[in-house]
Amino acid sequence: MLSYRHSFHAGNHADVLKHTVQSLIIQSLSEKEKPFLYLDTHAGAGRYLLNSEHAERTGEYMEGIGRLWQNPEAPEQLQPYLSAVSALNPSGRLKYYPGSPLIARHLLRAQDTIELTELHPTDYPLLRNEFLKDDRARVARGDGYQQLKAKLPPAARRGLILIDPPYEMKSDYQAVVDGIREGYKRFATGVFALWYPVVLRQQIKRMLSELQATGIKRILQIELAVRPDSDQRGMTASGMIVINPPWKLAAEMEAVLPWLHKQLSPAGTGHTLVNWVVPE
Numbered sequence: 505m506l507s508y509r510h511s512f513h514a515g516n517h518a519d520v521l522k523h524t525v526q527s528l529i530i531q532s533l534s535e536k537e538k539p540f541l542y543l544d545t546h547a548g549a550g551r552y553l554l555n556s557e558h559a560e561r562t563g564e565y566m567e568g569i570g571r572l573w574q575n576p577e578a579p580e581q582l583q584p585y586l587s588a589v590s591a592l593n594p595s596g597r598l599k600y601y602p603g604s605p606l607i608a609r610h611l612l613r614a615q616d617t618i619e620l621t622e623l624h625p626t627d628y629p630l631l632r633n634e635f636l637k638d639d640r641a642r643v644a645r646g647d648g649y650q651q652l653k654a655k656l657p658p659a660a661r662r663g664l665i666l667i668d669p670p671y672e673m674k675s676d677y678q679a680v681v682d683g684i685r686e687g688y689k690r691f692a693t694g695v696f697a698l699w700y701p702v703v704l705r706q707q708i709k710r711m712l713s714e715l716q717a718t719g720i721k722r723i724l725q726i727e728l729a730v731r732p733d734s735d736q737r738g739m740t741a742s743g744m745i746v747i748n749p750p751w752k753l754a755a756e757m758e759a760v761l762p763w764l765h766k767q768l769s770p771a772g773t774g775h776t777l778v779n780w781v782v783p784e
């Protein structure tokens with residue numbers, strides 16, 4: 505089943521959280537000259553046209569990136585992320601939204617490598633075309649979870665692995681834990697960043713206890729909710745689970761989350777959270 509299309513959701517509050525965390529991790533990894541790998545298991549199309557029929561139909565980006573874009577009060581922790589959005593919109597009008605691969609492309613250096621996997625028959629060629637002239641990048645059509653076995657550990661022994669499935673199949677909640685277990689076995693010093701939606705809180709609680717049961721240490725949870733938990737349909741919050749986070753990440757997110765929450769939930773509903781699921 506491949507009915508999920510990210511073009512309906514690009515730039516929404518969940519993307520803002522995910523791409524802020526992604527950008528801060530890349531910024532930290534870039535502090536050392538040594539190269540690193542960026543591996544994106546569920547990469548999407550790469551670029552999203554915000555006035556497309558898909559994006560306009562939901563209007564989600566207007567309540568996400570649309571509220572931060574060119575806000576002069578945006579805290580410094582958002583600068584790497586917002587610089588990637590600006591780079592794609594040189595006219596100063598918000599036309600395109602960069603997915604995680606384009607954010608990485610903007611922030612990575614010449615010595616780094618990019619491995620992208622996407623399964624969808626429409627999104628894969630779009631992604632491949634974005635990277636035709638980038639010799640740091642390899643784009644594959646296939647199953648992202650397989651890459652956690654095939655591509656790890658990287659030659660450089662440093663890297664960020666972003667795992668961002670659509671969760672349209674319930675099995676994704678288990679597949680991400682199995683995938684992380686496999687990836688970690690091969691590359692225990694890597695930074696693993698897993699995105700999750702909060703649709704039913706119980707699913708997230710179960711996923712977190714499965715992750716705890718792996719025995720993996722240094723697991724940080726970052727969450728931003730725009731509404732309280734609910735048993736009705738729809739995503740009320742989203743989060744990132746980061747294994748081996750750069751030492752500054754928890755403090756950076758604690759600093760930026762209150763401001764982000766104010767923009768993304770002007771009525772003040774929901775919450776933010778930075779929590780060590782498993783400490784050192």
Ligand code: SAM
Pocket residue numbers: 506508509510522544545546547548549550602603604605621622623624627646647648649668669670
């Ligand atoms: N990471 C992207 C970003 O931040 O811009 C968004 C990814 S979107 C949430 C999830 C993507 O995973 C979709 O484009 C979907 O087609 C793709 N997908 C679904 N199952 C997959 C699988 N088993 N392997 C790789 N990609 C898959």
